[in-house]
Amino acid sequence: MKVYNTSQIKNIALVGGNKSGKTTLAESIALNAGIINRMGTVEAGNTLSDYRDIEIERKSSAVGTVLYAEVNDKKINVIDVPGFTDFQGEIVSAYSAVETAVVAVNAQNGVEVGTELAMMYAEKMHTPVIFAVNQLDAEKADFNQTIASLKENFGEKVTLVQYPVNAGTGFDSFIDLLTQKMYTYSAGNGKAQISDIPEQEKDRAEELRSQLVENAATGDDELMEKFFDQGDLSVEDMRKGLKEGIATRSIYPVLCIAAKENKGVDRMMEFVSNNVPSADESQSRLEYKDGNKVSYNNGGDFVGYVFKAANEQHVGEVTYIKILEGEIATGADIVNSTNSSKERISQININAGKNRTTVDKACAGDIISTIKLKDVKLGATLTAAKNAGVEVKPVEYPEPIYTTAIRAVESSEDEKLGAALNDYTSHDPAMQNYIAREAKQTIVAAMGEFHVNTLKWYLDNVYKVKAEFYSPKIPYRETITKEAEAMYRHKKQSGGAGQFGEVHLYIQPYYEGMPNQTKYPIRGTETIELQWGGKLIFNNCIVGGAIDARFMPAILKGIMEKMEEGPLTGSYARDIVVNVFDGKMHPVDSNEMAFKLAGRNAFKEAFKNAGPKILEPVYDLEVNVPADMMGGVMTDLQGRRAIVMGMDSKGNHQVIKAKAPLAEMNRYSTSLSSLTSGRGMFSMKYSEYQAVPTDVQNALLKAYEEASKDEE
Ligand SMILES: Nc1nc2c(ncn2[C@@H]2O[C@H](COP(=O)(O)OP(=O)(O)OP(=O)(O)O)[C@@H](O)[C@H]2O)c(=O)[nH]1
Ligand SMILES: [Mg+2]
Known part of the structure; x- marks a missing residue:
């Protein structure tokens, strides 16, 4: 292959709804470019992109695949991206390498969740967009409806460059408003017969062309002036405006294809080769850590x-x-x-x-x-x-929304499983694995159940390690809601040397910026940033030598033991001020052990009287659902103790913002998918710890009591 220079290279990602036909489109692109001489099909499992065993088995893409085509003396790199929402990390990976997204839209369905995801990331990553309305040959193809849903969701930037003359069974022709010609395809060869626009299409073509001209002019002041002056633009100016509009995301052109029948694909690639920006013509999506821009300059060092x-x-x-x-x-x-x-x-x-x-x-x-x-x-x-030393700023991948605990079926394979998980997640930016220290569980965090099933498939078939998934423990916390005092005397006189220590303490709920208590004079303060979040403030308020300073660390140690294993459910405790204000010593029997135990038990006692509360992690939730499916989704959210913070409409979708406890979000992706027939999507991000409601607290206390009994 010849060496292509920067301006001759264009990079596109095929993205969009699940099963909209991206892999089939990649196949016809490759056929037209002479890379293959027969088109494979997803059904037969012989396509260029879906070549991994799991993709052949499921007849669906799971990983982004890189291909290329040489068109008009340009090299066009293509990344075929899976459409299933669980694989949205692959969209981000592809967008970090391409300058343009070709969003495939199934003409039978219009905008789908996958379309929205592709558009959401395109907005985030400033990626230009071209819509390829596909499956125009399908019996239920509805071009007008599809355009209406695109406009409803993505606005007037949606601009027709082509429209089909005979969508549905028998589809073979479209009008191209840029070249002002009709393209007609006969079955199989992928080449169009180009003819003049027939008489009966002229009015519609003219009307749509003037919309194209107007949109092409909007991005450029000079063109806009010309357009106002003349009411039209020359073909050359129109191309210029269109090209600029694509690069600056002010136009989303719409093209017509039937990928499976290889219709429209050659013209689409010609359009891409002429009109999408090359890397050096594009606003770069990647940045260096030092703030310098990526130049795509061929002259410098690699x-x-x-x-x-x-x-x-x-x-x-x-x-x-x-x-x-x-x-x-x-x-x-x-x-x-x-x-x-x-x-x-x-x-x-x-x-x-x-x-x-x-x-x-x-x-x-x-x-x-x-x-x-x-x-x-x-x-x-x-x-x-x-x-050396130049580094690209990390690309932001989606936050995992589904977690599960995992373990090897045979504990002798723990290490093998760990290595397999590390290897797998190092290739999949949207999946993480880590050890939840307090729960002593290995956690897999992913984008959904299907994503985790893919991991399972690899563990079974590639890494050959048997693993099972189970529920992750919720990392509860404990704290107090009011002040309390308590004392504890530890005294033991069996046999030899005795033990004696007495501690009086006063505890308060801690919050950021709180004033010091004035009940007891504070003589020393230790602030402990707890590893599991929150703080413990330890104040020494001893006067008159009631407890020797050398015993204070032992008292703190005893308190920390209870902070690590909270008095209510054994969870970590947080956000407490402890003031040790009195105590007693024995001239012979007092030692560190005695004060540790006295500190620990006094703290436990005070904690119980201080309105103790269990806290749970609460997440910020954003759920995006078709407006007509809001009811079911809202009812379900209420059942999950979610609090709705706001609602926004976006096209024909509603975006619900809510706060929901993690404990209730287990398998939410699966429920949302079944509530919305796969048309809903959501994201979640840790927000804060909040007290659980009384009934939940009681249930947790009971469960802890029973679990502790079992252990005895
Ligand atoms: N009628 C018709 N069917 C098509 C067309 N393009 C694709 N299909 C069919 O649609 C189904 C999905 O095609 P794929 O190419 O796997 O779709 P995809 O977008 O890659 O799917 P994912 O990778 O799973 O997101 C297959 O059964 C294809 O044969 C088309 O232009 N017309
Ligand atoms: Mg595919």
Whole structure:
């Protein structure tokens, strides 16, 4: 393959609703570009992108796949992204490597959850958008309805560049408003017959063309002036405005395709090659940590960003790189700026799904892959020695919304499972695994049940380790709501040396900025930032030597033991001020052990009288549902003790903002999906700890009592 320079390289991601036809579209792109000579199908499991066993088994994409096509002397890199919402991390990964999103929309369904997700991330990551309305050949295809739903959701930026003449069974033609021609496809060969717009379409074409002209003019003051002057734009100006409008996200052009029948795809790729920005023409989505912009300048020293890493069957670790600066040539010695290790590029590959071709050199803006790097992870920045230390700012991946605990079925395989989880999650930026210290559980945090099932499939089939999933423990906390005093005398006189220690203390609920108590004079303060969140303030208020200063650390130690295993349910306690104001010593029998026990028990006693409360983690929730499905979703949220904070309408969807306790959110993604037939989506983020309601507290106390009994 020839070496393409930066301005000849365009990068697109195929995104959009689940099963809208992205993989099929990638297949027809590859066919038209001569990369394959027969189109595979998702059903037969022989497509270029869905080549992994799990994708063949499920007939659906699970991982982003990189392909390319050479069109009009340009190289167009394509990433086929899975549409299922659980894989939304793949959208982010793809958008960090491409300049344009081609959002496939199923003409039978209009806007779907996957369409919205693709658009949401496009907005977040400033990614230009082209809509490809697909499946126009399907019996139930409804182009007008689809455009109406696109406009309702994404506004007047939605701009027709084409419209079908005969959508539905038998679809073969559309009018292109830019070229002012009709494109007609005969079955199979993917090539259009181009003819003049027929008489009966002229009025509609003219009306839609003037909308296109107007939208093309809006992004550019000079064009706008011309448009006001003349009421029209030349074809050249229109192209210029359109190109600018795409790059600045002020126009979302709509194209027409039937990917499965390879209709419209050649024209779509021609449109892409002419009108989407190359990396150096685009507002960069990536930034360096030092605030410098990525230049995509081919002249400088090499910098590359690892947007994807995969462990491929029969190949091993494959590293996918977007070139940000300079060129890279085979044999280059480079530095992994993220961990300072040295690496060598032994091979530069261009991917067409699992098929690879090697090239000697690649330029800024291009997407390549390589193998056999020693220690390079997803998100790493690779550089020429001169640029060592330059690092790309981390890309923000979605917060996991589904957690589960996991363990090996055979405990002898614990270590193997740990290694498998570390390896798997290092390739999947939207999945994390960690050990929840207090619950002593290994936790997998992911985007949903399907996502976790994918992990399970890999554990069974690739890593060959049997694992089971179970409920994660909720990290409750304990605190107090009012002040209380208590004393405890620890006295023991059995046999030899006795033990004696007496502690009086006064405890208060702690809050940020609270004034010191004035009941007892404070002679010393220790502020402890608790590892599990919150604070313990320990005040020494002893006067007249009632307790020797040397016993104070032992008293604190005793209190900390109870802070670590709260008096109510054994959960961590937080946000308490303890004032030790009196006590007694014995000239012979007092020692540290005695004061530790006295401190601990006095604290426990005071805690029980201080209006103790169990706290639970509460999350900020954002649920996005079709307006007509609000009722069921709201009822369900109420059942989960959620408090609705606000509602917004967005197109024909409603966005509910709420606060909900984590304890009630187990498997929420699954419920929401069934309540909305897969059309709802949500995100959640830790917000704060809040006291549980009385009935929940009572149930937790009872459960703890029973569990403790079992242990006795
Ligand atoms: N009638 C018709 N069916 C299509 C067209 N494109 C795709 N399909 C069918 O739609 C189904 C889904 O196609 P895929 O290409 O797997 O869709 P996808 O968007 O990649 O799906 P995910 O990766 O699971 O999100 C398959 O059964 C395809 O045969 C089309 O243009 N017309
Ligand atoms: Mg797919």
